[in-house]
Each structure stands twice: as structure tokens, then as C-alpha cells.
Amino acid sequence: MATKDIRFLQGNEACAEGALAAGCNFFGGYPISPSSEIAEYMSNRLPRIGGRFIQMEDEIASIGVVIGASLAGSKAMTATSGPGFSLMQENMGFAMMAEVPCVIVNVMRGGPSTGNPTGPSQSDVMQTKWGTHGDHPAVVISPAKISEVFGLTVKAFNFAEMLRTPVVLAIDEIIAHMREKIEIPPKRSIEVVNRPAPRKTKKAIAEYNPYVPGEDLVPPMLNYGEGARYHVTGLDHDETGFPSGKPEIMEDLNRRLLDKIAVNKDKITLFECSETNDAEILVVAYGSSARSAKRSVSDARKKGIKAGLFRAITLFPFPEKQLLKAAKKAKHVIVPEMNLGQYRYEVERVLGKGVPITGVHRVNGEPILPSLILDAIEKAGKKGAKK
Amino acid sequence: MSMDYFKYLRKERMPHIWCPGCGHGMVMKSILRGLAKLDVDPNDVCVVSGIGCSSRTPGYLDFNTLHTTHGRALPFATGVKLTRPDMKVIVVSGDGDAMAIGGNHFIHSCRRNIDITLVVFNNYIYGMTGGQVSPTTPTGQRGTTAPHGSIEQPFNVTDLAIGSGATYVGRALDVDSVAMDRVILNAMKHKGFSVVDAWSQCPTYFGRQNRLGTATQMMEQYKEVTYNVRLANKLTDEEKKGKFPVGELHKKERPEYCEEYQMLMHRLGAKA
Numbered sequence: 001m002a003t004k005d006i007r008f009l010q011g012n013e014a015c016a017e018g019a020l021a022a023g024c025n026f027f028g029g030y031p032i033s034p035s036s037e038i039a040e041y042m043s044n045r046l047p048r049i050g051g052r053f054i055q056m057e058d059e060i061a062s063i064g065v066v067i068g069a070s071l072a073g074s075k076a077m078t079a080t081s082g083p084g085f086s087l088m089q090e091n092m093g094f095a096m097m098a099e100v101p102c103v104i105v106n107v108m109r110g111g112p113s114t115g116n117p118t119g120p121s122q123s124d125v126m127q128t129k130w131g132t133h134g135d136h137p138a139v140v141i142s143p144a145k146i147s148e149v150f151g152l153t154v155k156a157f158n159f160a161e162m163l164r165t166p167v168v169l170a171i172d173e174i175i176a177h178m179r180e181k182i183e184i185p186p187k188r189s190i191e192v193v194n195r196p197a198p199r200k201t202k203k204a205i206a207e208y209n210p211y212v213p214g215e216d217l218v219p220p221m222l223n224y225g226e227g228a229r230y231h232v233t234g235l236d237h238d239e240t241g242f243p244s245g246k247p248e249i250m251e252d253l254n255r256r257l258l259d260k261i262a263v264n265k266d267k268i269t270l271f272e273c274s275e276t277n278d279a280e281i282l283v284v285a286y287g288s289s290a291r292s293a294k295r296s297v298s299d300a301r302k303k304g305i306k307a308g309l310f311r312a313i314t315l316f317p318f319p320e321k322q323l324l325k326a327a328k329k330a331k332h333v334i335v336p337e338m339n340l341g342q343y344r345y346e347v348e349r350v351l352g353k354g355v356p357i358t359g360v361h362r363v364n365g366e367p368i369l370p371s372l373i374l375d376a377i378e379k380a381g382k383k384g385a386k387k
Numbered sequence: 388m389s390m391d392y393f394k395y396l397r398k399e400r401m402p403h404i405w406c407p408g409c410g411h412g413m414v415m416k417s418i419l420r421g422l423a424k425l426d427v428d429p430n431d432v433c434v435v436s437g438i439g440c441s442s443r444t445p446g447y448l449d450f451n452t453l454h455t456t457h458g459r460a461l462p463f464a465t466g467v468k469l470t471r472p473d474m475k476v477i478v479v480s481g482d483g484d485a486m487a488i489g490g491n492h493f494i495h496s497c498r499r500n501i502d503i504t505l506v507v508f509n510n511y512i513y514g515m516t517g518g519q520v521s522p523t524t525p526t527g528q529r530g531t532t533a534p535h536g537s538i539e540q541p542f543n544v545t546d547l548a549i550g551s552g553a554t555y556v557g558r559a560l561d562v563d564s565v566a567m568d569r570v571i572l573n574a575m576k577h578k579g580f581s582v583v584d585a586w587s588q589c590p591t592y593f594g595r596q597n598r599l600g601t602a603t604q605m606m607e608q609y610k611e612v613t614y615n616v617r618l619a620n621k622l623t624d625e626e627k628k629g630k631f632p633v634g635e636l637h638k639k640e641r642p643e644y645c646e647e648y649q650m651l652m653h654r655l656g657a658k659a
Binding site: 057 | 400429430431433435445446449450451452453454455456459461462463464465466467468469470471474491492495648651652655656657658
């Protein structure tokens with residue numbers, strides 16, 4: 001019997017291992033706490049396996065080099081934290097507009113500005129959705145345990161390749177730096193998805209246009225150097241890739257970029273429900289806050305309170321359908337997060353005014369402890385009983 | 388010098404956006420003549436640009452072409468080159484794109500000595516946005532954001548490139564296409580990071596605001612403020628004062644980034 005590959009890894013290391021398992025062969029980055037271990041790990045591993053690692057002059061260059069590498073056929077990623085993530089926004093918009101698959105890891109620390117470089121935070125959540133200018137597609141994944149970081153990094157690459165779009169892995173500092181036991185699955189059991197490619201016949205290559213959408217609205221992609229000699233621009237463009245100022249072309253492009261995420265939404269929506277079937281008090285959480293929430297919910301159950309947890313793993317596109325189902329019996333919803341209520345706004349948008357929603361927030365570099373969420377659950381339970 | 392430019396041009400993308408009298412087309416043609424001499428497969432050429440008038444060049448060229456964000460062409464090009472070291476990667480950029488917003492990438496690409504050729508279409512002005520001063524606008528000259536004349540000292544593109552570690556550096560004027568062909572071809576032949584400060588005139592904005600006359604008059608003025616670097620020894624300091632040398636200004640052999648990376652992988656036992 002084959003021995004299991006069991007390791008004791010930090011979240012950042014598990015992320016790097018997951019990337020390699022997904023076929024990542026290019027990393028461009030710039031050091032920043034608390035994400036630097038990912039770059040360090042990749043700088044050691046990539047040149048050993050024929051991949052490329054480069055430390056760039058800043059985060060703008062880091063995402064730039066990643067996009068260039070992906071266009072030439074690499075599976076490419078970068079990793080950063082708040083300030084660097086801010087710098088990357090313009091080029092992330094380019095990758096969305098030009099439909100270049102890549103993975104951006106944002107290990108969240110406190111902000112705004114330099115903020116709290118070494119403390120945990122979830123304060124970039126809305127930036128992962130709305131960071132770059134213009135209407136744009138956002139795909140964001142947030143892990144809550146080390147064993148999950150590995151698989152979700154693989155998925156981040158798979159989603160990026162499948163949809164030809166940048167995918168953000170939003171990890172909070174607790175998950176990034178904590179060490180846990182992780183079993184690395186055997187290589188053959190890992191599903192790896194590659195970008196959709198057209199048939200590579202001479203005729204198909206000669207007639208290739210880079211932005212003719214397939215059935216799922218994702219255009220098949222040839223890499224630079226494969227003979228198609230096409231044009232890529234951040235300008236509004238038509239199916240040939242060349243700039244266009246025609247209103248109907250611009251309208252179609254901007255709508256398709258969002259629609260391609262929408263039609264594929266079920267394939268990329270990841271979530272976890274714990275005891276939500278009869279939950280009258282529903283906690284909605286993600287990342288390390290969801291770990292605390294899980295404990296709070298089980299403590300509340302022991303006290304006879306019908307509490308449940310909806311954990312969003314795919315933060316964006318927002319898991320609307322799934323949340324609505326989990327909140328069916330909810331009389332009160334609690335959203336704990338290490339920011340001042342960013343994801344709560346989304347929860348409010350989806351659940352509406354019919355149900356009271358309370359936030360449990362902390363922005364002082366300390367984690368949200370289970371006791372804080374339990375307090376909120378108990379308070380909500382008492383309010384419900386009075387009614 | 389007769390060659391079929393349409394071999395490398397996307398005819399259907401014509402007419403181009405450049406104004407009458409603009410020198411950018413002449414620089415573009417010089418690059419094409421160089422590529423024709425190198426006889427590389429167009430499938431193995433990648434031309435990358437940022438934002439601005441000169442950065443529209445790739446759209447007209449029948450290679451793998453990439454029109455990136457403002458100032459960021461060099462990092463994108465670095466990603467292409469590192470992935471495909473066998474590709475010929477050329478970056479075309481303007482003085483604003485390369486020297487202002489892209490200044491950091493410029494100096495670091497020089498330092499890294501990655502095998503990319505950067506041609507700076509230097510017309511001393513932001514043309515696309517309507518004539519604002521750039522980092523190469525000479526002190527005292529006017530732009531729409533310096534209506535009283537620039538009080539800043541400009542960058543010297545070639546000095547900055549040499550100081551930052553570029554291993555091939557040249558300057559050429561669009562008016563002297565024979566000399567420009569030589570410098571651009573040698574830059575593309577060079578293994579390492581090469582920079583060509585290619586002077587191009589902008590009669591529409593730079594010329595008009597500074598009353599420099601027609602495009603041909605501006606080209607004459609370029610000749611007056613430059614001298615051939617091969618004649619440098621024969622000229623007195625007085626004769627060279629305030630003038631710019633043109634030609635091949637700097638050539639040095641130094642380990643190239645992609646080759647160093649290949650050696651690193653080899654040392655670690657990786658299959659390249």
C-alpha cells in the first residue's frame with residue numbers, strides 16, 4: 001500500500017503546493033507580509049521543476065509579468081497583500097478585459113494603507129470584488145483551513161483556466177500562517193483543468209480569432225507563438241481582438257464578460273452548510289471567522305439554540321441561491337468578519353429587510369473568538385423568544 | 388531598401404492613427420526592415436506596447452501583439468520572454484510611457500539585462516492626451532501643462548539606460564533612416580536588454596506649441612542638436628556642448644537573464 005503524503009504545513013506553503021499541483025509553472029511577485037512565504041516557497045521549487053520564478057520591482061510589474069507569461073502559455077500566479085493588491089488593480093482589470101487566466105493570492109492584513117502588516121484581517125473583501133475600475137467579472141475564493149487551502153488553490157487555477165479570467169484567492173493571515181496537518185492527495189487524483197483550446201489544425205489556427213465565445217461564453221484560447229498572431233488590448237475590442245468603438249460591440253463585450261461568469265456560476269460556487277436545516281439563527285461567515293463560527297454554533301446547539309452556519313467558500317460571484325436556501329427558517333442572521341461589515345452588505349442585499357442581520361466585527365488585529373459570536377447568537381435567541 | 392512592408396503589416400488595420408508629419412511611422416518601418424534582415428518567423432515575434440501614440444504600433448503589425456496598460460509594457464514583455472525565451476520580444480513605447488509612468492520598469496529591465504529590445508519613440512510630448520510635457524521635454528519648452536515653459540530637467544534616455552545597466556544603448560533620428568536601421572538592427576541582434584532612443588517629431592503638439600515649424604523643419608532641428616558619435620573625438624567640447632550623440636553609444640557583454648535562469652535550472656537538475 002502506498003504511504004500517504006502527510007505534512008504539517010502553513011497555509012501559505014499549502015497554497016504554493018496547491019499551485020504546483022495545479023500545474024502552475026510561473027510565479028512573479030514582490031515581497032510583502034503576510035504573503036511572502038508563497039514567493040519564497042515558489043522561488044525554491046519552480047527552478048527545480050523547469051518553472052519560472054521572478055521577483056519583480058513592484059506589484060504592478062508582478063501582475064504584469066504574470067499576464068504576459070499566461071498569454072505565452074504559462075500557468076501563472078502572483079501573491080500579495082493589501083497594499084500590493086491595491087497596486088495590482090489596474091492590471092487585474094486588463095486580465096479581465098483581455099481574458100487572460102491567472103491566479104492572484106491576496107493574504108489579507110489590516111488596512112487601509114500600511115495598516116497592520118502582520119495581523120489578520122478580512123478587510124479587502126469588497127476590494128476583491130470592486131477593486132478595479134469599470135463593470136467587471138470577479139471570482140473570489142476564501143479558504144478556512146489548511147487542508148482546504150491546497151485543494152482550493154488547485155480550484156482557483158482550474159476556474160481561471162476554464163473561464164479565462166483572473167481568480168483571486170483571498171486568504172486571511174490566520175489561515176496563511178497557521179500550521180495544520182494536511183494530506184497531499186496523490187497526483188493522479190487531482191483534477192487539473194486547462195484553458196479551452198481550439199482545434200490546432202493549420203486551418204483552425206489560420207482562421208483563429210481570440211474572442212469568439214464558445215457555448216459557455218468563454219472564447220477558446222491559443223497561446224502566443226502557436227501561429228495565430230493575434231492582437232490583445234485592454235481597449236474595448238471585437239472578436240478579432242482589435243479595438244472597436246462601435247456601441248453594439250462595446251455593449252456586447254462588457255455584458256459577455258459578466259455573463260460568462262453568470263452562466264458558469266454553478267460550476268464555481270463552493271459553500272458549506274452546518275446544521276442549517278432547522279437553523280433559526282444563521283451565522284454567515286468565511287475564512288478563519290467561519291472556524292470560530294463553527295464552534296459558536298455547536299456551543300449554541302448544546303445550549304438548545306437552533307443555530308446553523310453557512311460558510312461561503314466562493315465569495316464572489318455571491319452564492320445567492322445557496323444562502324437563500326440556508327436562511328429559509330432563519331429568524332436572525334449574524335455575520336462575523338474581521339472588517340466593519342463588508343460581506344454583511346452583500347448578505348443584506350440578498351436576504352432583504354425581512355430578517356434582522358447583526359454584524360460581529362473586529363478590526364484590531366485580533367481574531368473573532370467563538371465567544372463573541374456565541375454572545376451574538378444568544379442575544380439574537382433571546383430577542384426571538386420575546387417575539 | 389525596397390521591401391514589401393505588407394509582409395509584416397496588417398493591411399486591414401490601416402489607416403493608422405498618427406497625424407500628418409508624425410515620425411512614428413518611420414520608426415515603425417525601421418523596426419520592420421530590421422526584422423526582415425533578421426529573417427525571423429513572424430510567429431516567433433512578439434511586439435508589446437503600453438499606452439500612447441507609439442503604443443498603437445503593435446496593432447498594425449502582423450506578429451503576436453500586446454497592447455498593455457500605461458507604462459507596463461516591459462513587465463508584460465518580461466513574462467512573454469521568460470515563458471518563451473526563443474521568441475524575439477520587442478517593446479515599443481513613448482517617452483511618457485517608458486520614462487515617466489514606466490520609469491521603474493525601465494531601470495529594472497536594464498538592470499536585469501533580459502533579452503528584449505526597447506524602442507522609445509521619443510517626441511518630447513504626450514501626444515495622445517493632447518500635448519502635455521513629458522520627462523524628456525527640454526527645460527523651457529512648452530506643453531499644455533507647462534504653458535510658461537517647463538522648469539524641470541529632462542531625462543536623458545540613453546544616459547539613464549547606460550547607468551541602469553542596459554547592455555546595448557543607441558540613439559537614432561527618424562530623419563536619418565539608414566543610421567536608425569543600423570542602430571535598431573544591432574539592438575535587436577544584441578543578446579541582452581537593448582534600448583534605442585528613437586527621435587520622432589510631433590509637429591501637431593510639440594511643434595505647434597513651441598513654434599518649431601513643419602515636420603521637415605523639426606527634423607532639420609534634430610540634426611542641428613545632434614552629432615554622430617563616431618565623430619566625437621574630432622569635435623571639441625565646445626562643439627559638442629548641449630548636443631546629443633547619435634549612433635551606437637554603449638555595447639557591453641554581460642550575462643543575460645533568461646540564460647542565467649536556464650543555467651540555474653540546469654544546476655538544480657531541472658529539465659528546461
